Amino acid sequence: MEKTVNQKAWFLVLPVLILVAFSAVIPLMTVVNYSVQDTFGNNQFFWAGLEWFGEMLRDDRMWGALGRQLFFSGTILLIQIPLGVFVALNMPKKGIWASFCLVLMSLPLLIPWNVVGTIWQIFGRADIGLLGYTLDALGIDYNYTSDAVAAWVTIIVMDVWHWTSLVALLAYAGLQSIPDAYYQAAKIDQASRWKVFRFIELPKMMGVLMIAILLRFMDSFMIYTEPFVVTGGGPGSTTTLLSIDLVKMALGQFDLGPAAAFSIMYFLVILLISWVFYTVMVNLDKRGS
Amino acid sequence: MADTTTTDIPGDLTAGGTRKRVKVNGSAIVMGLYLLFLMLPIYWLLNMSFKTNAEILSSFTLWPQTFTFDNYRTILTDASWYTGYINSIIYVTMNTVISLAVALPAAYAFSRYHFVGDKHLFFWLLTNRMAPPAVFALPFFQLYSSVGLFDTHIAVALAHTLFNVPLAVWILEGFMRGVPKEIDETAYLDGYSFGRFFTRIFMPLISSGIGVAAFFCFMFSWVELLLSRTLTSVDAKPIAATMTRTVGASGVDWGVLAAAGVLTIIPGALVIYFVRNYIAKGFALGRV
Numbered sequence: 014m015e016k017t018v019n020q021k022a023w024f025l026v027l028p029v030l031i032l033v034a035f036s037a038v039i040p041l042m043t044v045v046n047y048s049v050q051d052t053f054g055n056n057q058f059f060w061a062g063l064e065w066f067g068e069m070l071r072d073d074r075m076w077g078a079l080g081r082q083l084f085f086s087g088t089i090l091l092i093q094i095p096l097g098v099f100v101a102l103n104m105p106k107k108g109i110w111a112s113f114c115l116v117l118m119s120l121p122l123l124i125p126w127n128v129v130g131t132i133w134q135i136f137g138r139a140d141i142g143l144l145g146y147t148l149d150a151l152g153i154d155y156n157y158t159s160d161a162v163a164a165w166v167t168i169i170v171m172d173v174w175h176w177t178s179l180v181a182l183l184a185y186a187g188l189q190s191i192p193d194a195y196y197q198a199a200k201i202d203q204a205s206r207w208k209v210f211r212f213i214e215l216p217k218m219m220g221v222l223m224i225a226i227l228l229r230f231m232d233s234f235m236i237y238t239e240p241f242v243v244t245g246g247g248p249g250s251t252t253t254l255l256s257i258d259l260v261k262m263a264l265g266q267f268d269l270g271p272a273a274a275f276s277i278m279y280f281l282v283i284l285l286i287s288w289v290f291y292t293v294m295v296n297l298d299k300r301g302s
Numbered sequence: 303m304a305d306t307t308t309t310d311i312p313g314d315l316t317a318g319g320t321r322k323r324v325k326v327n328g329s330a331i332v333m334g335l336y337l338l339f340l341m342l343p344i345y346w347l348l349n350m351s352f353k354t355n356a357e358i359l360s361s362f363t364l365w366p367q368t369f370t371f372d373n374y375r376t377i378l379t380d381a382s383w384y385t386g387y388i389n390s391i392i393y394v395t396m397n398t399v400i401s402l403a404v405a406l407p408a409a410y411a412f413s414r415y416h417f418v419g420d421k422h423l424f425f426w427l428l429t430n431r432m433a434p435p436a437v438f439a440l441p442f443f444q445l446y447s448s449v450g451l452f453d454t455h456i457a458v459a460l461a462h463t464l465f466n467v468p469l470a471v472w473i474l475e476g477f478m479r480g481v482p483k484e485i486d487e488t489a490y491l492d493g494y495s496f497g498r499f500f501t502r503i504f505m506p507l508i509s510s511g512i513g514v515a516a517f518f519c520f521m522f523s524w525v526e527l528l529l530s531r532t533l534t535s536v537d538a539k540p541i542a543a544t545m546t547r548t549v550g551a552s553g554v555d556w557g558v559l560a561a562a563g564v565l566t567i568i569p570g571a572l573v574i575y576f577v578r579n580y581i582a583k584g585f586a587l588g589r590v
Contacts, residue, residue, distance in 0.1 A: 018416045025411035026423065028404040029467055036464045037430050040441030100336050103329040115578040117337050120344065123570025125525045125542045128563045135350065136343045141358055141556065143346045174340065179585055186582030224586045235434035238527045256436035256528075263440045264532070276437040287432050291425065 047273035065274035075275060077250070078258040079282075085254060086233040089172045093229060094222065096173070097180025102214070104185050118178040130242025133171040137243070157244060161251040168240045168252055175239065176229060183225045187218035220297050227290040234283055255279055344567070350560035358556045373561035386541035387565070389455065390524065393538065396459035398519040401466040402512065409474035410500070414483065427468040438464065439532045446533055455538045458530045459523075466519045472587040473518060477511025514584040517577045521570065541566060 051061040069075050100118075105111045121129070137157050139145040148155040157167040191213065199209045237256035240246070246253035246261070253261075259279065263272035350358055351373055352366040361367075377383040411417070412424060442461050443452070451457040485507070489499040505512065531543040545562050577584070 016414060016416045019414075020417050022411035022415035022417045022420075025407035026417075029408040029427070029471060030423075032400070032404050032460075032463055033427065033430060033467055036442075036460055037433065037438075040438050040445055043441040043444060044437065100332065103332040105329075105333070112578055114333060114337065115581070116574055117340060119574045119578065119581055120567070120571060121340055123521055123525065123567070123574060125527060125566050127527045127542045127545065128566050131545070131559065131563055132343045132347050135556070135560070136346050141350070141362070143342065143364075146362055174343065178340070182582040183586055186586065221582075221586050228585065231432045235432075235436065237434075237436055256434055259434075259436045260439065260528070263436075264443075269440070272440070276434075279434060280432075280437055283432050283434065284429055287429070288425075291428065 044273045044276050047269045048277055051270055061270060065270045066278070069271055069274045069278065072271075074250075074258065075278075078253055078255050081251075081253065082234060082255045085169070085172075085236075086230055088169055089176070089233050090226065090229055092169070092173050093177045093180050094226060097177050097225065098184045098218070098222070100177065100181040101184035101188055102210070104181070106189075115182070118181060121175050122178060124175075126238035127242050129171065129175050130239045133167060133174075133239075134243045137167050159248050161248055164244045164248060164252050168243060171239060171243065172233065172236070176232070180222075180225045180229065183221040184218050187221040188214060191217045220294070223290065223294045223297055227287060227294060230290065231283060231287055234286075347560050347563050350556060351564045353557055355555065355557050370557075373557040374565075376558050377562055377565065383544060383562070386539060386544035389534075389538050390530075390540040390542070391569075393455040393458040393462070393530070393540070394520055394523040396455060397462045397466060397523045398516050400459060401463055401470045401519045402516060404463075405467055405470035405474055405515065406505075406512075407500075409471045409478055410504070412471065412475045413478035414486065427471055431465050431468045431472075433464065435465075435526065435528045439528055442529060443532050452533065453535045453537050457533045458538060458540070461529045461533055462523045462526060464529075466522055469518055469522065469587070470515045473515045473584055474508070474511055476583070476587060477508045477514070481507050510580060514577055514580045517573060517581075518584045520573070524570065 048065055049061055049063070051064070104114055124132070136142045137145045137155075139149045139156065145155060154160070155163050157164045195213050195217075196209070199213060204212070235256055236254060237260065240252055240254060241257050241260075244252045246257045250258075259272060259275055262268050262275065349365060352369055352371070353363075354368060354370050354372065357363065357366070357368060412420065438461075446452050446457040446461070451460075481504070485503065486499070489503050494503070527540070527542045530540045534540065534543070541562065545559060574581070
């Protein structure tokens with residue numbers, strides 16, 4: 014659509030600007046403020062420059078959390094994107110069954126995140142949970158509170174359970190927008206199932222898949238509540254992801270300086286990667302329209 | 303669909319027919335398995351919520367042997383429990399109203415006009431959707447404590463606008479782009495003022511978009527815990543935080559915990575039916 018230049022439109026944007034400035038810029042400035050100061054209590058602050066940043070960059074604790082975080086986000090993206098597309102391809106196209114699947118699939122997305130954690134905490138317990146009990150009965154040693162591998166498997170399966178439907182819903186919406194004529198043309202050309210997917214469905218889904226990847230990356234990178242409820246970051250610190258570590262530092266130990274420096278670097282990483290995704294997404298948008 | 307595709311290829315009817323039937327069965331099996339995977343953990347929670355604690359701990363049963371509503375009764379008759387639900391609903395509603403009220407004019411501006419800095423502003427809004435709540439927890443706590451809003455519903459509602467306003471702007475902008483601009487121009491020619499045009503003509507046209515945006519604001523405010531727990535202590539404590547109460551000196555009250563969990567799922571399950579056809583568009587930030 015052609016847009017007209019109108020500077021007065023700023024007045025329409027103003028309320029958003031004021032509100033978001035209040036709820037985003039002021040807190041962010043507080044964080045920046047803490048990150049360059051040191052305190053010995055009594056509300057006395059001293060200029061510390063970039064000391065905290067240097068300290069955090071040399072700290073193994075942050076690098077460990079970052080490594081685990083990248084591993085977590087990478088793994089769930091590798092599982093959820095293909096699985097979501099696969100599920101979308103197998104969904105009923107229309108009718109009562111399509112609605113039925115849509116409603117059931119959306120259900121995990123609407124459960125409060127700590128309840129998601131609670132569900133899996135219960136589900137995985139060997140004494141009262143279906144999954145833990147079954148695995149135990151099969152002779153598999155599974156205990157997510159003491160075994161690091163079991164803890165990792167649990168939080169990854171939990172995230173796949175929680176969010177794969179989002180990818181599937183987006184891919185499904187992309188598939189729905191493909192006109193029937195495309196499929197009929199492919200039929201006439203005797204294209205194989207794989208070719209139909211590769212040259213018709215995948216290109217048409219690309220836009221929504223980029224959004225899915227962007228959303229899943231952002232949200233998995235800030236995940237806190239679900240793994241915290243299930244494992245509490247343990248055993249040891251094997252499942253301590255970035256947000257868990259940050260909350261521990263800021264609200265648990267009140268190490269404001271390091272926590273603030275940590276926050277800023279954390280946010281910058283997300284911004285950088287998201288900006289790349291966003292640029293790709295906007296370019297796809299332009300090419301599509 | 304199945305009929306037309308098979309008849310499209312002459313001389314290949316039987317082969318096409320069998321292949322089609324096998325494929326349909328395959329899809330049903332895939333969907334069945336996937337839905338089973340989704341529903342099992344939820345079923346287990348539901349199952350536990352109808353059991354007594356004695357049964358949960360002493361024996362392993364696939365469905366309740368002694369069916370009981372006691373866990374639900376505990377929650378619905380104890381004020382310290384059910385006020386958690388009321389608190390959550392209050393701040394979620396406040397947040398939805400505030401987010402939509404500011405997002406509607408902004409989304410209109412983004413969808414209709416070019417102005418200085420519009421693209422940067424649009425991306426900057428999205429960056430707030432990317433901001434980790436963990437980063438904001440402590441500054442929010444200090445900000446709202448210093449202005450005397452700590453432990454009020456409005457504090458949580460305002461804090462949640464951090465990610466809900468950008469989301470609402472993006473979703474609404476996507477829906478508004480679909481409305482032809484000629485409608486605006488005709489209305490102005492007919493002598494409508496901006497305010498009257500917007501509320502009488504434009505908003506009814508994008509009512510489905512407003513519904514979807516409201517649903518997403520509701521949803522993300524409802525599922526979030528870190529900020530709402532940090533900003534409240536007693537008076538505005540959300541249900542999700544109340545749930546930690548079940549861990550007492552005598553161990554965990556599993557039955558009540560499960561029942562509280564089930565009750566948090568119900569609001570979402572109720573509204574999802576109405577937006578089922580738009581939910582993907584909402585998640586795609588209005589860009590499908």
